[in-house]
Amino acid sequence: MKSLKIILLFDLSIKIAPEDYSGYWNTPDWKIEKDVKNTLIKLGHEVIPYGIHDDIDPFLKIVKEQKPDLVFNMSEAFLGKRDFEPNLTSLMQLVGVPFTGAGPMSLQLCKDKGLTKVILDYHQVKIPKFVVAKKGRALNSLKNFPFPAFIKPLDLESSEGISQSSFVKNEKEAIARVKFIHSSLGADAIVEEFIDGREVYVSILGNENLKVFPPRELFFKQKAEDEPKFATYKSKWDQAYRKKWGIDTAWANEFPEPMQKKLNDVCKKIYRLLGIQGFGRIDLRIKGDDIYFIEANPNPSIGKKEDYALSANKAGVDYEDLIAKIVSLSLSA
Numbered sequence: 514m515k516s517l518k519i520i521l522l523f524d525l526s527i528k529i530a531p532e533d534y535s536g537y538w539n540t541p542d543w544k545i546e547k548d549v550k551n552t553l554i555k556l557g558h559e560v561i562p563y564g565i566h567d568d569i570d571p572f573l574k575i576v577k578e579q580k581p582d583l584v585f586n587m588s589e590a591f592l593g594k595r596d597f598e599p600n601l602t603s604l605m606q607l608v609g610v611p612f613t614g615a616g617p618m619s620l621q622l623c624k625d626k627g628l629t630k631v632i633l634d635y636h637q638v639k640i641p642k643f644v645v646a647k648k649g650r651a652l653n654s655l656k657n658f659p660f661p662a663f664i665k666p667l668d669l670e671s672s673e674g675i676s677q678s679s680f681v682k683n684e685k686e687a688i689a690r691v692k693f694i695h696s697s698l699g700a701d702a703i704v705e706e707f708i709d710g711r712e713v714y715v716s717i718l719g720n721e722n723l724k725v726f727p728p729r730e731l732f733f734k735q736k737a738e739d740e741p742k743f744a745t746y747k748s749k750w751d752q753a754y755r756k757k758w759g760i761d762t763a764w765a766n767e768f769p770e771p772m773q774k775k776l777n778d779v780c781k782k783i784y785r786l787l788g789i790q791g792f793g794r795i796d797l798r799i800k801g802d803d804i805y806f807i808e809a810n811p812n813p814s815i816g817k818k819e820d821y822a823l824s825a826n827k828a829g830v831d832y833e834d835l836i837a838k839i840v841s842l843s844l845s846a
């Protein structure tokens with residue numbers, strides 16, 4: 514591939530001027546950005562890193578002056594707000610610069626754990642039954658809901674707002690948890706049927722021609738058979754807690770061939786229906802032969818040791834190939 518001029522765009526929780534970046538590349542917070550930057554350089558590209566916090570003008574200025582071939586988009590927020598993630602891609606569309614990964618429509622849609630389910634349900638993808646509870650309106654009753662239920666913020670990520678109390682056994686507990694999400698997090702809530710099954714993550718690469726990588730699975734080795742199992746905020750971010758409960762992602766236990774095919778097909782269908790481009794990860798729960806959609810993650814984190822890159826690698830797409838492919842997909846989109 515010919516050498517390209519690439520802006521590596523990421524978000525910053527505080528303002529840092531580009532001339533001061535050198536002090537940050539070796540910090541844990543910038544690890545993935547550094548891996549991507551070094552890989553792009555190794556592939557022969559010219560890389561201009563740019564961290565965005567709250568000011569759009571300098572970014573637009575760099576795009577105008579440098580005329581990059583593309584933006585490698587690692588941004589997930591603007592002004593510290595994840596809600597604005599899609600807007601940055603809208604802006605790139607307006608100024609006519611190609612970018613890696615998903616576009617604004619898909620980023621916006623996938624943030625909504627209710628709307629995605631309405632669309633997928635219409636297309637016969639299995640989803641948990643659910644009720645959306647918007648924050649302006651108290652939820653007063655949940656008649657005929659199939660308990661136990663699982664309650665989470667409608668559009669937050671990384672298990673924010675998910676704890677042991679997200680699992681509720683009856684209407685009373687559900688109403689209290691919804692109230693907590695509304696008042697403490699200021700977020701809308703979704704009440705979902707709790708799917709008691711295996712938790713599987715499927716990584717996909719492509720725009721039209723899709724490559725489905727070997728699935729990863731979340732294991733809970735220290736939990737009793739009959740205990741409800743799910744990923745909380747703590748289980749995602751607290752290493753000691755993960756160790757204590759034996760919570761870890763690893764290669765999914767093998768599925769019989771017809772089931773593996775069904776899993777690949779349903780994940781491709783979801784990816785297409787939600788308009789994901791470039792690369793994405795689908796989170797599912799599997800109960801018996803039923804595959805339930807939980808959520809879709811366009812532009813998933815691509816740390817070398819994380820699920821996406823590990824799955825790609827197992828399928829023979831090493832980290833360098835992966836970054837190269839994400840770049841070329843953005844130019845053919």
Ligand SMILES: Nc1ncnc2c1ncn2[C@@H]1O[C@H](COP(=O)(O)OP(=O)(O)O)[C@@H](O)[C@H]1O
Binds near residue numbers: 663670742
């Ligand atoms: N309907 C559900 N049934 C069972 N577990 C669920 C359900 N929804 C979410 N979970 C659990 O909560 C975790 C986080 O939910 P998810 O929708 O993936 O949000 P996030 O964007 O925070 O990753 C999942 O990984 C899963 O363990």
Ligand SMILES: [Mg+2]
Binds near residue numbers: 796808
């Ligand atoms: Mg998830």
